[in-house]
Amino acid sequence: MPRVLDDSLILLSVRPTGSGFSVEALYAEAMESPIQRHLDDLLQDVSRITDGRPYSVHPPGRDPDPDAFGICLATVDGHVYTAGAAADTEFSIHSISKPFSYALALADHGLDAVDEKVDLEPSGDPFNEISLSPDSGRPANAMINAGALAVVAMLKGGGGKSAPRRIVDFYSRLAGRRLSVDQSVYDVEIRNSDRNHALAYLLSSFGIIDDDPTRALKNYLRQCSMQVTCRDLAVMAATLSTGGTNPVTGEDVIDIESVERVLSVMMTSGMYDDAGSWASSVGMPAKSGVGGGTLAVLPGQAGLAVYSPPLDRHGSSVRGVETCRRLSRDMEMHFVRAARSGGSAVRRGVSITELPSRIRRTEEEASVLEQFDDACRIIAVTGDLHFAATESLVRAVSGLDAHVTIVVLDMRQVFEVSDLAVRMLEDLRRRLLADRRRLVVIEGGGLLEGTPLDGEDGVPIFSGRGSAVEYCEDLLLVEHGDAVAERTRVPVLESPAISPLDTAQRSRLVTYMEPRAHEDGDIIRRVGQRFGGVHFIVSGRVNTVGTDPSGSRVRLNTLSAGMTFGELSLGSEDRQEVTEKADGPVELMVLTPEALERLEKDDPPLAVGLWRALTRDAYMLVDRYLRETAVRLRY
Structure with missing residues (x-):
């Protein structure tokens, strides 16, 4: 018997669906996401670091605020988490522009042509x-600046647009909103660019820049003066993470070949002379800028951006570097730990009445379950549970309305569960319990064995969906009082199957029946036997057992007091197509074939009424199964 944690419940289902992530909040009122809480706590903790100094070149009167701090995390399905008031503060993109202009040059000229101008090796230099x-x-x-100048010199005007205008348009498509260049920032940069000017002329002397080197410098500085927010950079990073598709707008902005090249160079060279340490401790392609921004990409999963002006000796944001290090560690975002891409997905949940258990409920019970079906949801995920898939799953559950107290997490098609995923799910479980809600898991592969979720204070874990949903249905029926609880004994006179008959007809019908009793495990009817009569269950449960396509015996459903079986064999050449087995002590009243013959001879109107009632009951059962099958096909 699974452990009962309290008087509420939560259901999540995990199943393969293809590629990508598709999550929609099911209800408007949402529980706070554990990921959001982690970002808020991280921002508060890292904000205590006061090392570093902001970039000294800026327009008069616009000194950067050293306390400004914002964190944004954009997922590959377009959801953006933000922490800190500065998450939407505009600042100059500066060197974070370099990978994006590199991508534009690759799109314009191709890999070989760009490689002739710019090498692919880490410099180890500032x-x-x-x-x-x-x-x-x-x-x-x-x-590096020399390489960025060479790249920008390759970007020409076209289609009635100048090179700077094309760069602005391209960046805007990456960010998902219209960006602009701050002229005052550009003016102060051009007055403080002797070193870059020297680099431009040196590149020109080698023929790397084949146009006016001053024009290349100006275009580069306009690009660096682009104003972005932390949110913009997170979406731009997520666009690289998806392979070039903006996850917010859905626009294909960069081809995958260019993305591969850009991320590769970012990984080896994006953090300049700190690149080796970064690759080891953070493990994400990244780029920093003296404007205070830091951008990092976890391919296939997320884009991260941080804004904090104070810089270290490498020209990178002190808080930005520390934030990336901690998130990489806490959320397992190092590329070595990254999940296999393209196989994880979260699907919209369905209600418990759409995917019911194999227990054939009475009409009264079915009515109650339908009335309270919004209290229980089934959400689907498949693939590996690493950061991105678990984030989508947690977000889906966090978006459920407060009245959803029953949720099942079906992990039968999950291939791998990271330590991070376990921690996130355990945190989710605790938060749900605090709201008097519960998490139930379906998982038969031992993925959670030995984890806190499988401990004494863990969650109920089932090996199959049917048993988990039975458990949820039983809890709902018990929760909502005796009036909706399962009846343990239903005399034939009160059987729903013959409710269309009047009291006198039911009383006469009982006189044709004989009582029978069975012990737990008894075979009441075996597959292949000839029609043995109509069996009315007075008390106990009966399992209907069949054979699946592989030849294995499976439980098809469970019948309880007030239900019937046996009559369907009349439609199968008078042969029993399934086995009926007692699940505990069972008490029956049986209309044998001989008794039915006497009934048809002695009381034809009653016999006709009986068959009409049984036909009605069978039709309602078939109709229910057809509707359930339609849901399963969509599911």
Whole structure:
């Protein structure tokens, strides 16, 4: 028997659906997401770090606020978590622009042509180092200033738009909103760019820049003066994470070949002379900017952005670096731990009446379950439960209305569960219990064995969906009082199957029946036997057992007091097609074939009334199964 944690319940179902993530909140009133809470706690903790100084070049009177701090996490299905008041504060993109202009140049000219101008090797030098290949004059990579200048020089006007306008348009498509260049930032940058100007002329002397080097510098500085928010950068990072599709707008912005190249160079060179330490401790392709922004990408799962102006000696945000390190550790976002992409999905939940158990409920019980079906939802996930899939799952549950007290997590098609996923689900369980709600799990592969979820204070775990839903149905029926609880004894006179008959007819019918009793495990009717009469269950439960396509015996349903069986064999060449087995002590009243013959001879109107009642009962059962089958096909 599964453990009962309290008098509420929650259902989640995990099943394969294809690629991508598709989550929709089922109700408006939502529980706070554990991920949101983690970001809020992280922001408060990291904000205590006061090291570093903001970039000194800025328009007069617009000194950066050293206390400004914002974190944004964008998932590949377009949901954006934000923490901190500065998450929507605009600031200059600066060097974070480099990977995106690199992507635009790759789209314009192709890999080979760009490679002729810019190499792919980590430089190990600061971002503004004056260093070019002594043979070819090529910059080491597109992330240092020399490489960025070479890339921007390749971006030309076209379609009636200048090169700077094309860059603005491209960045805007990546962010999902219209961006703009701050002229005052550009003006102050151009007055403080002697070193970059020298780099531009040096590149020109090698033929890397084949146009006016000053024009290349100006376009580069306009690009760096683009104003973005932390939210914008998170969406831009998530666009790289999806392989080039903006997860908010759905627009295909970058081709996958360019994304592969950009992320590869970001991984090896995006953090300049700190790239090796970053790859080891954070493990995500990333880019920082002196404007205070930090951008990181977990391919296939999420995009991360942080805004905090104070910089370290590498020109990266002190709080931005620390935030990325902690999130990588806490949420297992290092690329080595990343889940297999393309196989995880979360689907919209269905109600418990749409996917009922194998217990054939009475009309009264079915009516109660239908009345309270909104108290129980089934949500579906498939694939690996690492960060992205678990985040989608947690978000779906957090979005459920407070009156949903029954949820089942069916993990039969989950292949791998990370430590992070266990922690997130355990946190979710505790928060649900605090609201007098409960989490139930379907999982037969031992994925949760030895985890807190499987401990003494864990969750009820079932190996099959049917048994889990039976458990949920029973809890709902018990929760809502004796009037809706299952009746343990139903005399034939009160059987729903013959309710169309009047009292006198039912009383006469009982005189044709004979009582029978069975012990637990008794075979009442075996497959292949000839018609043995109509069996009315007075008390106990009877399991209907059949054979699946592989030849294995499976329980098809469970019948309880007040239900009948045996009559369907009349439609199968008088042969029993399933086995009926006692589940505990069972008391029956049976209309044998001989008794039915006497009834038809002695009281034809009553016999006709009986068959009409049984036909009506069978029709209602078949209609219910057809509706359930339609839901399962969609599910």
